[in-house]
Amino acid sequence: MNTSTNDDSPRDTDHDVVAAGCGPFNLGLAALASVVEGLDLVVLESRPELRWHPGLMFDEALLQLSFLADLVTLVDPTHPLSFLAYLREKDRLYPFYIRERFHPTRREYEDYLRWAVSKLTSVRFGHQVESIDWDAERQRFRLKVLRADGRRLGLTARDVVIGIGTEPTVPGALASLPADRLVHTGHFLHRLEDVEAARHVTVVGSGQSGAEVALHLLQRNLGGGAAMSWLTRTVSFAPLDYTKLTLEMTTPDYVRYFHALPQPTKDRLVAEQWRHYKGVSTETLEQLHDLLYRRELEQGLADVELRSGVAVEAAAVNDAGDVVLRCRHLDTGGVFEHTTALVVAATGYKHRAPTFLGPMDGLLRWDDQGRYRVRLDYSVELAPEVRGRIFVTHADLHSHGVAAPDLGVSPFRNATILNAVMGREVFALPARTAFSRFGLPAPLATTRAARRPEDA
Secondary structure (H helix, E strand, C coil), rough: CCCCCCCCCCCEEEEEEEEEECCCHHHHHHHHHHHCCCEEEEECCCCEEEEEHHHHHCCCCCCCCCCCCCCCCCCCCCCCCCCCHHHHHHHHHHHHHHHCCCEEHHHHHHHHHHHHHCCCCEEEEEEEEEEEECEEEEEEEEEEEEEECCEEEEEEEEEEEEEEEEEEECCCCHHHCHHHHHHHHHHHHHHHHHHHCCEEEEECCCCCHHHHHHHHHHHHHHHHCCCCEEEEEECCCCECCCCHHHHHHHHHHHHHHHCCCHHHHHHHHHHHHHHHCCCHHHHHHHHHHHHHHCCCCCCCCCEEEEECCEEEEEECCCCCCCCCCEEEECCCCCEEEECCCCCCCCCCEEEEHEEEEEEECEEEECCCCCCCCCCCCCEECCCCCCCCEEECCCHHHHHHCCCCCCCCHCCCCHHHHHHHHHHHCCCCCCCCCCCCCCCCCCHHHHHHHHHHHHHC
């Protein structure tokens, strides 16, 4: 079992692995590591407790994946921290079975994550990583950590895993709006007072979070609430592409194929495959349409407007205190103004900049767009003098493809990392995960690989 020291240890400590950040991905790493004998792994999280997208925790919102996409099952179905083990301990196995909706609600999934945390001694909340450096003399990473009580600790590790997640991003066209006129979807439920006070709310952007906010606003409108608009630059309010053979692009087979492609090809594919992770669930789209249809039977409701193919190019507040969006209709090129009281930005997330890696400047290898150069085993390319490894979770979209943000690939990624850390196959990785065959047939691939560069 994991042998990490107690959270209240008064001294600096040495570990095999230190992971920075405790979202579902690094929590899954801790869960799998908990059954690895002889591995000393700790996970450090700056927040006081685990919270998973609290600003979008609508009561009815479902996880977009099956319960099998938990922390461990797709690598180790008998693991004591599986979702089924959680249901058994909570005495909800039969109700879940009878329910026959194998997508848990988000609230239930968060409760599962918090349950898993309660079983692990390796996770330390209120521990913020301030810096990571390479100690050439000791051949270990040196971490400086600030605890919530103001005390500073020093830790060392043979290997490090970075999983600090993402943060809301707002495009330049909206960035100049004052804070009281702009809400990011990630903070939506925390700003309900502002939403309720607005006579007209406009959602800019789509994706699942934008659709869920639009659904909430539409329900409110049906009850006599404010006007709402939904603008997105995508050509339609597009569904997630969850067809079975397309989903094979989120399997380890496709990840291995994708990683070997040239980087320009990878970037093109990620841009083309946006519907794998940026679309809207079919169920949410159906709920939206049902509410729109119900409005046909009502009188006197405030206006509802949905427009796709619209890009917001600028935003300002006029003398009356309203937000004026300058919009371009992408099909026709026509420009128009849209006036609203409050903007909800469904504009996605970006990776948090790992400022604590500052001391490693010059030792990390980046690509020409400032992204980690990530090997197949999820380790970052480092200078030759660094003998330890830095692994990344959920910072590999550009290197490993559209499976990167998928909870279903997380156990595979974490098992790959732990196998690399231990130098042996602690977890058997699936050899065949897709019916589709990616890349060239074997004879052609062999011939092409053997061809000299000047013959290509």
